[in-house]
Amino acid sequence: MxxxxxxxxxxxxxxxxxxxxxxxxxxxxxxxxxxxxxxxxxxxxxxxxxxxxxxxxxxxxxxxxxxxxxxxxxxxxxxxxxxxxxxxxxxxxxxxxxxxxxxxxxxxxxxxxxxxxxxxxxxxxxxxxxxxxxxxxxxxxxxxxxxxxxxxxxxxxxxxxxxxxxxxxxxxxxxxxxxxxxxxxxxxxxxxxxxxxxxxxxxxxxxxxxxxxxxxxxxxxxxxxxxxxxxxxxxxxxxxxxxxxxxxxxxxxxxxxxxxxxxxxxxxxAKMIARDGEGATKLVEVHVKGAPSETAAGYVAKAVISSNLVKTAVYGADPNWGRIVCAVGYSEQPLDPEKVCVSLGDIDVVKDGLPLDFDEAEGKAYLENKTVKLQIDLQNGTNEATAWGCDLTYDYVKINASYRT
CATH class of the missing domain: 3.60.70.12 (L-amino peptidase D-ALA esterase/amidase)
Structure with a gap:
């Protein structure tokens, strides 16, 4: 125990x-x-x-x-x-x-x-x-x-x-x-x-x-x-x-x-279910903080974890942070784009809405882990929320293209 x-x-x-x-x-x-x-x-x-x-x-x-x-x-x-x-x-x-x-x-x-x-x-x-x-x-x-x-x-x-x-x-x-x-x-x-x-x-x-x-x-x-x-x-x-x-x-x-x-x-x-997603190879965790309400933080986290572009980027170990901020932006929650910060694990990639100079090889190496944590700070409050999902792979399509037949 x-x-x-x-x-x-x-x-x-x-x-x-x-x-x-x-x-x-x-x-x-x-x-x-x-x-x-x-x-x-x-x-x-x-x-x-x-x-x-x-x-x-x-x-x-x-x-x-x-x-x-x-x-x-x-x-x-x-x-x-x-x-x-x-x-x-x-x-x-x-x-x-x-x-x-x-x-x-x-x-x-x-x-x-x-x-x-x-x-x-x-x-x-x-x-x-x-x-x-x-x-x-x-x-x-x-x-x-x-x-x-x-x-x-x-x-x-x-x-x-x-x-x-x-x-x-x-x-x-x-x-x-x-x-x-x-x-x-x-x-x-x-x-x-x-x-x-x-x-x-x-x-x-x-x-x-x-x-x-x-x-x-x-x-x-x-x-x-x-x-x-x-x-x-x-x-x-x-x-x-x-x-x-x-x-x-x-x-x-x-x-x-x-x-x-x-x-x-x-x-x-819930995390076991997300980790075992059809065809999945990685568990993805999205943590949002600095939100004006817990509900807003939850909506932002869900928007990012649900993005097929984010999910495929994680599968390909592509540190394409633009897909993350895009999902944050269409979450329809109150936020100031000039305050948003994004990290891939401990690797800071966006600060105050602007890209940071980071080692892409290091970012790629991080995204190859079996558990990937994406962290977002809205700097617009004190509330936070976490959502979980998985990467989107070729095998997901194979499984569901023939589910019935």
């Missing part, structure tokens, strides 16, 4: 099942040729639940079912997820299939039907093969391992994404774990990504929902791979209270520490 500045410990091999009372698993049910394609998370007791969802107008059927269930009593006990098929743009049949998926999982796990969340990811516009889903649900608990769940939810991802941390609350060791998937169709305001976060802390559901929204705005909504916002994205947080701490809410003395740990988990999962 390592300790962070918020008195939090990072578990070396943390998973979504690291918190007390959670199990997970994954099986192959035939949605994909041979890879695991159906997974689940289960809590020993109903857990306080919070969710945030894609802003795409075409919200997929599973997302609607999950949202409706959480709204009833803010409790979820079982989550079932399939990959390979998004069950999106599938009309009334798709919604009925999502409800059936929920019903069958509730019967299998012997929980209330309203306490089952469903999620799907994969190809849009294709009916969900329910015989395969039935097979997956029948096999639940036959292959219970967090690693299997993490593999089962992947699509074009190249690696699984998981993390867990611990912190002390009310003299109890509280654990927060998480797993996510996402590689393409990733853009701020959610994307084709799913994230599931668990904790054994007792948390007031309304407070949990507020915390998740705040945390998401600084993590999952600050990443981009390709500028596309999908139909199925959601982040769910489940808090089962098994450590029996005093109920956490905004007035609890440890609320700030809990929210900081939730922020850390979400931010790390």
């Amino acid at each position: 390592t300790e962070s500045k918020i008195k939090m410990q990072l578990l070396e091999d943390g998973h979504v099942t690291s918190p007390k009372g959670f199990s997970a698993g994954g099986v192959h049910c035939g949605l994909r040729k041979s890879k695991l394609d159906f997974g689940w998370i289960h809590s020993e007791n109903p857990a306080s639940a919070a969710g945030v969802y894609t802003l795409n107008a075409f919200q997929a059927a599973p997302l609607k079912v999950t949202k409706n269930s959480i709204q009833k009593d803010n409790l979820i006990q079982t989550v079932v997820v399939n990959s390979a098929n998004a069950n999106s743009c599938t009309g009334e049949q798709g919604y009925s299939d999502a409800l059936m998926m929920q019903k069958m999982a509730a019967e299998k796990m012997e929980v209330s039907i309203d306490h089952v969340a469903v999620a799907s990811t994969g190809l849009i516009g294709v009916p969900l093969p329910m015989e395969n889903i039935k097979k997956g649900i029948h096999l639940m608990n036959h292959n219970s391992a967090a690693e299997d769940f993490e593999h089962a939810i992947l699509t074009t991802d190249t690696v699984t994404k998981h993390i867990a941390v611990q912190l002390e609350i009310d003299h109890q060791t509280i654990t927060i774990g998480g797993a996510a998937k996402g590689s393409g169709m990733i853009h701020p305001n959610m994307a084709t990504m799913l994230s599931f976060i668990t904790t054994d802390a007792a948390v007031d559901p309304d407070s949990l929902q507020l915390a998740l929204r705040e945390v998401t705005n600084k993590s999952f909504n600050m990443i981009t791979v390709d500028g596309d916002c999908s139909t199925n994205d959601m982040v769910l947080v489940l808090a089962n209270g098994q450590q029996k701490n005093t109920l956490l809410n905004e007035s609890h003395p440890d609320w700030t520490a809990f929210k900081a740990a939730l922020q850390f988990v979400s931010e790390e999962l």
Whole structure:
């Protein structure tokens, strides 16, 4: 374990099942040729639940079912997820299939039907093969391992994404774990990504929902791979209270520490998604400071991280700072071009809106790193924000030119 500045410990091999009372698993049910394609998370007791969802107008059927269930009593006990098929743009049949998926999982796990969340990811516009889903649900608990769940939810991802941390609350060791998937169709305001976060802390559901929204705005909504916002994205947080701490809410003395740990988990999962962008070779971080508001800083950071010209320059290790200032300029945020400063890591390339004499070979060498940090100072306030993305490569086109065929 390592300790962070918020008195939090990072578990070396943390998973979504690291918190007390959670199990997970994954099986192959035939949605994909041979890879695991159906997974689940289960809590020993109903857990306080919070969710945030894609802003795409075409919200997929599973997302609607999950949202409706959480709204009833803010409790979820079982989550079932399939990959390979998004069950999106599938009309009334798709919604009925999502409800059936929920019903069958509730019967299998012997929980209330309203306490089952469903999620799907994969190809849009294709009916969900329910015989395969039935097979997956029948096999639940036959292959219970967090690693299997993490593999089962992947699509074009190249690696699984998981993390867990611990912190002390009310003299109890509280654990927060998480797993996510996402590689393409990733853009701020959610994307084709799913994230599931668990904790054994007792948390007031309304407070949990507020915390998740705040945390998401600084993590999952600050990443981009390709500028596309999908139909199925959601982040769910489940808090089962098994450590029996005093109920956490905004007035609890440890609320700030809990929210900081939730922020850390979400931010790390978000960066894992950005790093694993389709065809990507580098993680790109854009940090903006000196902004008149945090919102303005966020918009500038998103403009730069979303720029295809910036992304391709990073891929080619081309220290073309002009593309960065161009993106800053079209962010439509209040700024004085004659004050803007830009750095590639520690290499200053623009000061007060004018180019600096720097060693281009040194700039190129820096951009060849696996993690690239672009720093922008607007010198127009005290607020800051960070966004994450990846480079744009030839392989991204190859992957998506034949995604369906």
